[in-house]
Amino acid sequence: MTLFTTLQQFVPQQQLSKVAGRLAASRHPVVKRVFIRSFAKAYNVHLDDYERQSFKAYESFNDFFTRELKDDARTIDSTTNGIVSPADGVISQLGQIQNHKLLQAKGRHYDVGQLLADSEDGSYFADGSFATVYLAPSNYHRVHMPFAGTLTKTRYVPGALFSVNTTTAANIPDLFARNERLVCMFDTQYGKAAVVMVGAMIVAGIETVATGKINRTDDIQEASHNMSLAKGDELGRFYLGSTAVVVLPKAAKADWQDNMTANASVQMGQLLGKSHMKVNANTVNTDEKNASPTNDDKET
Known part of the structure; x- marks a missing residue:
């Protein structure tokens, strides 16, 4: 260490x-x-x-x-069934969830149920896939939707505030499952999916479009929502250091791009990979920007 x-x-x-x-x-x-x-x-x-x-x-x-980008500063990849980066940053790790474990760093794994702070949700994502994006201090610090979906639940999990850089990830066991985080659960064309916003050292807060800025407590906070978001829509933002973890179910059959490996730089909206799940022809494609957040969903 x-x-x-x-x-x-x-x-x-x-x-x-x-x-x-x-x-x-x-x-x-x-x-x-x-x-x-x-x-x-x-x-x-x-x-x-x-x-x-x-x-x-x-x-x-x-x-x-938390400065905002110009409207044309990022392009949201339009590949059918594509999964895009939720943020600007660097790929920390990505791959498959094996034995309920996500890869944190070489030789270090952590449990998906612990990350989500819910064993039932963890079991659902067994043999699924994940992508972890680290946002450096200089990066754009808003988090966007990597897929289209309906936000159904947020779960604030109090915890430590270790740094989330590569050095700490390689040395602190269960880092992302120990740090303070906000778990965002979605209904998508793949089934349930999650984006976990992980706090870090000197993080002054986490905010989403549904919750506003989260009030820190010593207990887990859960809230229900019904907010439709298109791929690329803003989901939330960090006030200082951060990491976003995208978690997909086995049914999504996610296949990550060959150039998406640890330490690869990415921009929000860039293609991370593609789902090979066969979607029913009658399924409505919500990737189009035809759905926007409703003001009455906000909770504080």
């Missing part, structure tokens, strides 16, 4: 996150300017792809960190 990962176990993670959250939300002109400028310089952030192209246009560091 490295010194970096060892030290993380002694850092007061939740307290550090709260302090960072208050500073990141500050609209004080000096605080936000120092944070935004320092961060942009440290991580070489440019605004060419973003709607607001001046650092002065952002009301707080959080506003800057």
